[in-house]
Amino acid sequence: xxxxxxSLADPDLDLPPYDLLYALVDLYFEHxxxxxxxxHRRTTLDTFFGPSxxxxxxxxxxxxxxxxxxxxxxxxxxxxQSRARYYASSKQKVILxxxxxxxxxxxxxxxxxxxxxxxxxxxxxxxxxxxxIARSVVQLxxxxxxxxxxxxxxxxxxxxxxxxxxxxxxxxxxxxxxxRLFWSVYMLDRYSTIATAFDFALDDKDIDRRLPCxxxxxxxxxxxxxxxxxxHHDRTDFVTQSQNVGWFGYYVDxxxxxxxxxxxxxxxxxxxSLSDVEEWQSTYRKLDNEITSxxxxxxxxxxxENGSRLFTSARSSRNIYCGWVMLHAAYQT
Numbered sequence: 001x002x003x004x005x006x007s008l009a010d011p012d013l014d015l016p017p018y019d020l021l022y023a024l025v026d027l028y029f030e031h032x033x034x035x036x037x038x039x040h041r042r043t044t045l046d047t048f049f050g051p052s053x054x055x056x057x058x059x060x061x062x063x064x065x066x067x068x069x070x071x072x073x074x075x076x077x078x079x080x081q082s083r084a085r086y087y088a089s090s091k092q093k094v095i096l097x098x099x100x101x102x103x104x105x106x107x108x109x110x111x112x113x114x115x116x117x118x119x120x121x122x123x124x125x126x127x128x129x130x131x132x133i134a135r136s137v138v139q140l141x142x143x144x145x146x147x148x149x150x151x152x153x154x155x156x157x158x159x160x161x162x163x164x165x166x167x168x169x170x171x172x173x174x175x176x177x178x179x180r181l182f183w184s185v186y187m188l189d190r191y192s193t194i195a196t197a198f199d200f201a202l203d204d205k206d207i208d209r210r211l212p213c214x215x216x217x218x219x220x221x222x223x224x225x226x227x228x229x230x231x232h233h234d235r236t237d238f239v240t241q242s243q244n245v246g247w248f249g250y251y252v253d254x255x256x257x258x259x260x261x262x263x264x265x266x267x268x269x270x271x272x273s274l275s276d277v278e279e280w281q282s283t284y285r286k287l288d289n290e291i292t293s294x295x296x297x298x299x300x301x302x303x304x305e306n307g308s309r310l311f312t313s314a315r316s317s318r319n320i321y322c323g324w325v326m327l328h329a330a331y332q333t
Contacts, residue, residue, distance in 0.1 A: 003300060004163045006038075009120065012057070014085070014086070014089040014090075014280070014326050015062070015063075015066065015075075016066065016077075016078075016086060016246055017077070018310065020073070020075055020077060020078075020096055021048075021062075021066070022049060023073065023075065024065060024066055024069045024070070025044070025048060025049075025062070025065055025069075027069045027072045027073060028065045028271060029041050029044075030066065030072075031069065031072050032068060032069065032112070032115070034322045035073055035115075035322055035326065036111070036112075036115050036183050036184050036187070036277075037180060037212075037215060037218070037248060038108060038111060038181050039061075039108070039177070039178045040173050040176075040219070041219065042219075042221075043069075043173055043177075044061075048062055056097075056104050057101070058107060059099075060093060060094055060097045060106060061105050061107045061108050061109045061112070063075050063089075063090040063091075063093045063094050063109065064090070064094045064108070064109035064110070064112040064113050066087075066090045067086075067091045067112075067113060067116065068095065068112055068113065068115070069252055070083050070086060070087055078298035079256075086157040091157075092107045094107075094110065094253065095110075095113070095129075095297035098110040098132065098133075098136075099132075102136060102140060102165055102177060103138065103140075103166075104140070104166065104174075104177075104299065105134075105180065107133060107136055107137060107140065107142075107181060107185075108181060109145060110129060110132065110133045110136075111133055111181065111184050111185060111188070113129065114126060114130055114133055114188055115184075115188065116280060117129055118130070118188055118191065118192055121245045127196075130188055130189060130201065131201065133188070134185060134189050134201035134202055135186050135201070136186045137181070138202070138206070139165065140165055140166055141165065141166060142178055142179075142181060142182040142185075143182060143202070143206055143207050143208070143209065143271045144186050144206075144207070144208040144209065145208055145209060145210060146168070146309070148317065156265055164179075164221050173218075174219055174222040176212070176213060176218055179209060179210060179212060180212050180218075180248070183202050183208055183211075183212055183248065183252050185202070186202055186207070186252065186255065187251070187255060189201050189202050190255045190258060190259055190262075193262065194258060197266065197306055200259060200262075204229075204256065204259060207229055208229070209228070209229050210225070210227065210229070211226045211227060211228070211229060211247070211248075211249030211252055211253070212226070212244055212245070212246055212248040212249045212252070213226050213244050213245065214244060214245070214246035214247075215246050215247075215323075216246075217244065217246075221274070222238065222246040225244065226242075226244045226245045226249060227242050227245065229252065229253075229256065231279055245324025246323070247302055247324070247326070247327060248251065248323065250298060250302060250327055251292075251323070251326050251327055251330060253294055254327065254330045254331055255330065257287065257290050257291055257294060258333065260290075262288055264284070264287060264314060268286070291305060291331070294331075295331060298327070302323065302324055302327055325326070
């Protein structure tokens with residue numbers, strides 16, 4: 001621990017004091033990770049502040065956390081000048097490392113930074129970063145499960161002959177973390193694209209991922225299986241695996257519907273052509289039914305009518321609270 005404290009105090013790293021650094025990581029899990037749950041709290045704290053030396057790839061994630069959580073700290077040691085310096089230095093280190101390295105950690109750091117950019121202003125700085133992470137998440141193979149037919153086809157083709165960059169995940173926590181990382185990139189891609197009327201960087205047909213599990217399973221390191229992004233109603237385990245899906249998974253579901261709506265609205269319609277108008281009406285009804293079905297399929301804990309209980313109950317989890325807000329904000333959109 002003393003060695004770790006001394007290594008983080010290296011002036012060349014340009015990091016806040018050790019105790020303030022720990023407080024910033026804690027603030028990250030309180031204010032940011034509840035909305036974009038890509039990091040496992042216990043594993044992250046052990047990595048940053050445990051007895052093992054901190055690797056450069058992990059340190060870049062720490063820089064991203066510092067850059068995005070400085071605004072939440074009320075520590076008197078953080079003057080306006082020091083905040084600006086820590087932010088600029090941390091942001092630069094994350095971007096430069098992300099440009100030169102392809103790893104899960106570099107992508108995690110870029111996603112955390114991109115979340116801050118997109119949340120502050122949906123402009124060119126965020127677009128460039130989103131373009132980088134959207135391409136990186138595909139190149140790293142995070143858009144598909146390890147046994148997906150998209151990469152393990154019976155008939156090899158140029159599409160399936162892709163380089164495998166990442167090693168197999170060491171444990172379930174790491175595997176679920178990669179899954180959540182991909183869906184966070186998907187979320188950022190969808191929201192930034194819908195707001196600007198551009199084309200999506202990630203195509204649904206290239207995705208073969210299971211949905212994120214409930215947060216309690218992830219935090220307790222309790223391995224479970226969830227259903228895939230594309231619904232397979234003919235599978236006998238569909239209902240069972242749906243029970244393991246958390247708010248983040250249902251959020252991905254509604255983003256998938258929003259994606260199809262976005263594509264539908266961009267398609268030009270000749271109102272003088274009866275066939276065009278009929279096709280438009282048919283697609284409209286289909287999408288409307290999908291949204292209605294999604295709302296009725298929500299578990300009771302996420303249902304709209306239980307919103308008042310979630311907001312007022314002292315026992316309600318902060319994760320459930322944030323998840324409820326995100327689900328129904330997307331639905332109302």
